[in-house]
Amino acid sequence: MSTQESLSMGETSNSLRIQRRDDGIALVILDHPAKPVNTISIALLGEVEQKLVPLLSDPGIKGLVMVSAKADNFIAGADLDVLEGYDTPEKASRLSSEGNRLLSMLADSPKPVVAAVHGAAMGGGLEMALACHYILASDHPATVFSQAEVMVGLLPAGGGTQRLIQRTGLIKGLPLLLTGKRLQARRAYRLGLVDGLTTPGGIAETGARAALALAEGRLQRRARKKPLMEKLAALPPVRDLILKKTRKKVAAQTRGNYPAPGMILDCVEIGLKKGMAAGLAQEAVYLGEVATGPVSRNLVWLFKAMNQVKKQTLDMEPRPVERLAVLGGGFMGAGIASVSLGLGPVTVRDIDPAVLAGCAKEVDTGLAKQLKAGSITKLQRDRRLSRLQLSSKPEDIAGADLVIEAVFEDLALKQRVLAECEELISPEAVFASNTSALPIAQIAAQAKHPQRVLGMHYFSPVVKMPLLEIVVPDGADPQAVALALKFGQRQGKTAILVKDRPGFYTSRILAPYLNEALILLSEGARIEALDKAMKDFGFPVGPMALLDEVGLDVVAHVSIGLAQAFASRGVEASQGLLTMAEAGYQGRKNNKGFYRYPNGKGKKQPNLSVYQFFGGVGQKDFAVSEIQERLALLMVNEAVLCLAEGVIDSPLTGDLGAILGLGFPPFSGGPFHYLDANQPDKVVARLEQLVQKCGPRFEPPDLLREQAKGNHLFYE
Secondary structure (H helix, E strand, C coil): CCHHHHHHCCCCCCCEEEEECCCCEEEEEECCCCCCCCCECHHHHHHHHHHHHHHHCCCCCCEEEEEECCCCEEECCECHHHHHCCCCHHHHHHHHHHHHHHHHHHHCCCCCEEEEECCEEECHHHHHHHCCCEEEEECCCCCEEECHHHHHCCCCCCCHHHHHHHHHCHHHHHHHHHHCCCEEHHHHHHHCCCCEEECCCCHHHHHHHHHHHHHCCCCCCCCCCCCHHHHHHCCHHHHHHHHHHHHHHHHHHHCCCCCHHHHHHHHHHHHHHHCHHHHHHHHHHHHHHHHCCHHHHHHHHHHHHHHHHHCCCCCCCCCCCCCEEEECCCHHHHHHHHCCCCCCCEEEECCCHHHHHHHHHHHHHHHHHHHHHCCCCHHHHHHHHHHEEEECCHHHHCCCCEEEECCCCCHHHHHHHHHHHHCCCCCCCEEEECCCCCCHHHHCCCCCCHHHEEEEEECCCCCCCCEEEEEECCCCCHHHHHHHHHHHHHCCCEEEEEECCCCCCHHHHHHHHHHHHHHHHHCCCCHHHHHHHHHHHCCCCCHHHHHHHHCHHHHHHHHHHHHHHCHHHCCCCCHHHHHHHHCCCCEHHHCECCEECCCCCCCCEECHHHHHHHCCCCCCCCCHHHHHHHHHHHHHHHHHHHHHCCCCCCHHHHHHHHHHHHCCCHHHCCHHHHHHHHCHHHHHHHHHHHHHHHCHHHCCCHHHHHHHHCCCCCCC
């Protein structure tokens, strides 16, 4: 019987269809009637009880196969809409308890249950598979396994903290639970998470044969060879040491801002010491706590907002980008090329052969990593490499539908590159500058077709950073904007549209944040204290380390332009930073910044020579809360100004841009969620106090004052 026949026959009712085969195997076919993916919900659990559980005691059934009728999806995880609807911890806990009761019935069944997985088995989907006796997976890039709950502030609450460790061992299993890392099928097989690999076609039939063979004793789960360290980790003293060290590492990484990782460790430890039943019970209790708490609510919002923005469309269908040209083969250009090779031919042009060679190496290294991870095949790697053209000849960009310029942040250079480009490309082609702050209107001031010039601001490193800031000048051709938006989405980016105003959005709200750190430095704060305070607040890196990473020369250049643009508000570039840049301090790239970076092993150390540019060695102890408030509130203040001026169209855009582009604490939900959580009237009162203490840069925007007066939230 073919897969297609297996999934098209049988009685259809809601999300589960049961098909009995002549050989005594029952196919349990997952197929949500109203969604493109299957999800775990109370309704599905009810169907499992009504339709699947009776099969476990049916004398006519020898074994079962769980299989999905969806394309490239097994089960995507829990239905987050359902979890959001729970207003008490008890209700969320009940979902876990009920799910674990049913999954335990599957796991304890004397009849073999096979999970035939093609596509994503995420979160609760993986837990459903783990409760089965045998996991068969398609060896296909679409098939991925992940205990992804931690990514949205939740914990695996369908037995994942128990059964995953049983299959993989403690050493290999803990990182999967704590990071939500995705595993391709082959990697999952090597770890012992998967029992067998097959092709996608006919997976239901292969699963049925496996179930029958298990029932008849002709097949057993393979005995995974345990390495020595895994055997040692099973010994109580070693196990306890591993858990203790992992807790210490988790505490250092989360800084108390994310409760779920610590709860996951608790569940694992309880299960190992007191048995699975105790571990499952603790899962249910903890799910109730986190699912109704602010951290998970904000992270779930972020997840949904990203998906929403990734699907946004404009009023027209843009012309397809059949060929991309990237001008500049440096780190940013190579990154843009890397994320575009899966979409079609890419020409990278640079006048320096050494830069082009570096670009080729960067792309090749990235593809090798994807191949090793199993996210692409050798054929896909070879095809993508064949699409890359490296050239120093100007004429080789002719025929490109989209040109992305990624040269140095210099207005005259960008204008010259644009002028040369317009002589070669079609009048209908779109030219996008990857600039972080230079006004697009100025770049296009002498252009032949300024309406098709816009900004596509990528973040470094391009292959990892999810945000794309599309900068839309006044008078831009809607067709050009639609083309850039769709292409960015096809690259896998979360693309936001912002107006062409000084600093756009992300650079504009980052500037006062960084500048305030430099002001505090001049007031006597220590470099490491500033960074620690903001990492404790929830930023991935502190402001001083970020300045080094971006490059002090680049930041100085941008700060001059922003100071000129906002001079009427009293904005000034940091003189200390400008002097540092003039003295050759560039940050990490030349090992002359706020830190010194060891060539070999060892931690970076504060560069004490920097204090001379800011009035002497930092000797003043500031309250952590003062550092956090002064920096964060200036960024939040500027975000509100951007909304009031129409630079961004909504609080959603502002929150996504700040989190995905700048690392604003994801658990807070972004600047506008932060304002709502802390109440606009109280924030205004604190800002007014800071105006008296520090100066007019803390003046609350009129829009924020209006929100405070009317007791309004940005997300009503």
